[in-house]
Amino acid sequence: MNIYPQNQYIPYTYLIGWSKLDRWYYGAEYGSKSKIANPNNLWNTYFTSSKHVKEFREKYGEPDIIEIRKTFIDEEAVRIWEHKVLKRMNIPKDERWLNKSDGSWNSLNSEERSRISKERMADPEIKARMIKAQKETMNTPEYKLKKSLKSKEMWQNPEHRKKIKQINKKPETIELKSKAQKEAQNRPDVKAKNSKQLKEKWSNTEFKEQRLILQKEILSRPEVKAKISKSSKELWLDPSYRLRNLESRKNAPVFYCECCKRFIKGLSNWKSHLRSNKHKKNLIGVP
DSSP states (O other), X not given: OOOSOTTOOOOEEEEEEETTTTEEEXXXXXXXXXXXXXXXXXXXXXXXXXXXXXXXXXXXXXXXXXXXXXXXXXXXXXXXXXXXXXXXXXXXXXXXXXXXXXXXXXXXXXXXXXHHHHHHHTSHHHHHHHHHHHHHHHTSHHHHHHXXXXXXXXXXXXXXXXXXXXXXXXXXXXXXXXHHHHHHHTSHHHHHHHHHHHHHHHTSHHHHHHHHHHHHHHHTSHHHHHHHHHHHHHHHTOHHHHHHHHHHHHTOOEXXXXXXXXXXXXXXXXXXXXXXXXXHHHHHTOO
């Protein structure tokens, strides 16, 4: 007869065993999403999450000892108690027990860690809380410094550099990075941050001069000139582009340069003219 209310969340610890074989397992059920933890589940719908127990059952049959040891009110309490019992009795190191860890995070293998993480992240509240905590941790100066030092240390390893380069050359990696970068650039907060940083940089006279020198050097390269020329010719082959260009020119403002004695149509052309060497030479001769 069931003494526990049905469909009620009651996390618990349990003991199962094969007394004739002297093999035992101590565990806990505390899930609340895909299956609600309840003592009535034990050996009816819940048969532990251990693959070692599953393998033992398939080989030797069902256990003859199935006991509910203790009930709790929440997941944290049952996990603490399970870890306490397993550690106190040194169960993972005893060959009579099928437990391979003491319930602590460091003692779990990758499969158990993955399972627990997926169960936790299925809860929207826990997921939001974990993401928030992670962001707060990653924004601390201590974490950033530690991460930077670790990355520099790893980058000194030639095998690590080779591995990273191979990963970055994969088409799927390039596509993912491009997609993530485009999404990030379209975010209002990222746009505002980038705009602020650029304005601060360009307000520095030394930076501005260096950038203009670099830009001039790049634009003077034959391959860059050829690329720009090719791109312009391709654009002019498009009738819709020519039409838009002509319409914009019709309404463009007209400027007159006193020192060069000529009319300039369009703001962009006017700015280009003011930066031109010809205008600067004429400007020197103006009284």
